[in-house]
Amino acid sequence: MRDTIFALATAPGRAAVAVVRVSGPDSRRALKALAGTASSPRYASLRTLRDPSSGERLDQALTLWFPGPESFTGEDQVELQLHGGRAVVDATLQALSHLGLRPADAGEFTRRAFENGKLDLLEAEGVADLIDAETQGQRRQALDQLTGALRGREVHWRGLLVQALGLLEASIDFPDEDVPGGVVDQARSTLTALQAELGAALVDDRGERVRDGFRVAILGRPNAGKSSLLNALARRDAAIVTPLAGTTRDIIEVALDIAGYRVTLGDTAGLRESCDAIEAEGMRRGKAWAKAAALRFFVVDASQEEAEPMLETADLLQAGDVVILNKMDQAKATVVKACQGEAATGGFEVVEASASLNAIDQVEALLKRVVVARLVGSEAPTVTRLRHREALGTALQQLERALAGGRPAELMAEDVRLISRSLARLSGRVGAEDVLDEVFASFCIGK
Numbered sequence: 287m288r289d290t291i292f293a294l295a296t297a298p299g300r301a302a303v304a305v306v307r308v309s310g311p312d313s314r315r316a317l318k319a320l321a322g323t324a325s326s327p328r329y330a331s332l333r334t335l336r337d338p339s340s341g342e343r344l345d346q347a348l349t350l351w352f353p354g355p356e357s358f359t360g361e362d363q364v365e366l367q368l369h370g371g372r373a374v375v376d377a378t379l380q381a382l383s384h385l386g387l388r389p390a391d392a393g394e395f396t397r398r399a400f401e402n403g404k405l406d407l408l409e410a411e412g413v414a415d416l417i418d419a420e421t422q423g424q425r426r427q428a429l430d431q432l433t434g435a436l437r438g439r440e441v442h443w444r445g446l447l448v449q450a451l452g453l454l455e456a457s458i459d460f461p462d463e464d465v466p467g468g469v470v471d472q473a474r475s476t477l478t479a480l481q482a483e484l485g486a487a488l489v490d491d492r493g494e495r496v497r498d499g500f501r502v503a504i505l506g507r508p509n510a511g512k513s514s515l516l517n518a519l520a521r522r523d524a525a526i527v528t529p530l531a532g533t534t535r536d537i538i539e540v541a542l543d544i545a546g547y548r549v550t551l552g553d554t555a556g557l558r559e560s561c562d563a564i565e566a567e568g569m570r571r572g573k574a575w576a577k578a579a580a581l582r583f584f585v586v587d588a589s590q591e592e593a594e595p596m597l598e599t600a601d602l603l604q605a606g607d608v609v610i611l612n613k614m615d616q617a618k619a620t621v622v623k624a625c626q627g628e629a630a631t632g633g634f635e636v637v638e639a640s641a642s643l644n645a646i647d648q649v650e651a652l653l654k655r656v657v658v659a660r661l662v663g664s665e666a667p668t669v670t671r672l673r674h675r676e677a678l679g680t681a682l683q684q685l686e687r688a689l690a691g692g693r694p695a696e697l698m699a700e701d702v703r704l705i706s707r708s709l710a711r712l713s714g715r716v717g718a719e720d721v722l723d724e725v726f727a728s729f730c731i732g733k
């Protein structure tokens with residue numbers, strides 16, 4: 287018999303309504319002890335809740351009774367919709383505790399739903415991501431995951447593996463008779479198709495960029511106007527958090543909502559030769575951050591007296607990155623021209639700005655265009671977390687081994703079973719307890 291657990295499911299603090307959830311075999315007994323009678327399944331009933339030990343009235347609340355298995359967790363469940371005052375919630379939680387129920391751990395309701403087959407691990411992660419979603423892009427992606435977009439793909443891939451395994455086993459069991467020629471070749475071509483699909487899923491980084499934020503690094507020499515640009519972009523209504531110091535004192539991160547996607551701007555330490563050990567470390571971290579970013583803005587001071595090779599410090603830049611000609615209000619034509627030439631050679635787009643005057647329309651338009659082009663797609667991405675990337679990466683390696691020249695059918699069949707296990711880790715049908723612990727620990731209490 288499992289424990290019966292309870293938790294406040296809504297955010298703590300004063301509110302109009304607070305929801306307390308109870309799940310486990312004692313749910314119905316607890317409801318009767320508090321409310322006098324249990325309500326009809328899945329109907330809301332208005333009840334006076336009383337402390338079972340003293341008989342004192344605690345609240346007038348809406349009560350809901352969900353008999354298992356037709357509940358979120360798959361167990362008997364009760365939901366109490368209380369008046370959302372701190373004292374009401376405290377008294378109700380205490381009464382449940384006195385009835386012998388146990389406060390839930392973080393993610394325990396969802397974990398029970400997973401263990402009872404109500405959700406797979408991908409869908410459970412979708413629940414967590416939906417709760418954490420701050421932008422519409424994150425919300426859409428989490429909802430796709432919650433409603434089985436990724437699971438559908440896993441099912442399709444496992445179907446291909448079953449097909450390949452059937453062919454391989456036929457060739458093993460009936461080496462000479464009854465089997466049409468070329469079955470191993472057919473298995474190979476099925477596996478090759480799978481290889482292409484897994485490869486494409488791994489190349490697609492939209493899922494992680496949407497979930498974790500589309501990172502844009504702001505690079506450039508000291509005084510080019512990097513901080514001014516960050517401030518100008520963040521001052522707009524788009525900012526969803528105030529500027530906060532990043533992991534190091536030298537990277538300032540600001541999260542923006544651009545076209546419904548979370549964009550994290552990172553202002554890095556100015557790039558220049560330095561003998562100072564702390565500044566050098568700041569630059570090292572800034573470079574690492576910039577390298578992992580989805581896009582880099584290289585800010586150039588267009589007001590300098592002389593044109594100098596402006597991009598020489600920009601060994602981090604990749605094709606598709608952007609040069610921002612800043613201080614255009616005091617621009618020197620020669621500098622602008624030289625910089626445009628360099629940018630064209632490197633394959634970088636150029637936009638103009640006067641950051642300290644908040645004249646950054648071109649930068650904003652470009653950012654929006656790039657974010658939409660890079661993140662919006664007709665199909666939901668498969669990989670939204672490192673966990674998925676690792677499972678698919680392992681499957682792909684095993685697949686490459688299976689397809690290596692001269693591999694006998696027996697060994698290929700064994701490879702296919704291993705690939706199947708690797709893919710099953712995605713939905714958590716196969717997996718170590720510690721993976722489950724890690725996934726569910728990231729949930730909040732009451733979920």
Ligand code: GDP
Pocket residue numbers: 506507508509510511512513514515556612613614615616639640641642643
């Ligand atoms: P950072 O070291 O690259 O972060 O550069 P800052 O943003 O601190 O700017 C350095 C100096 O340039 C400051 O005095 C800013 O006011 C000035 N500045 C920044 N952007 C502009 C601009 O568009 N026009 C002008 N005239 N000055 C600017």
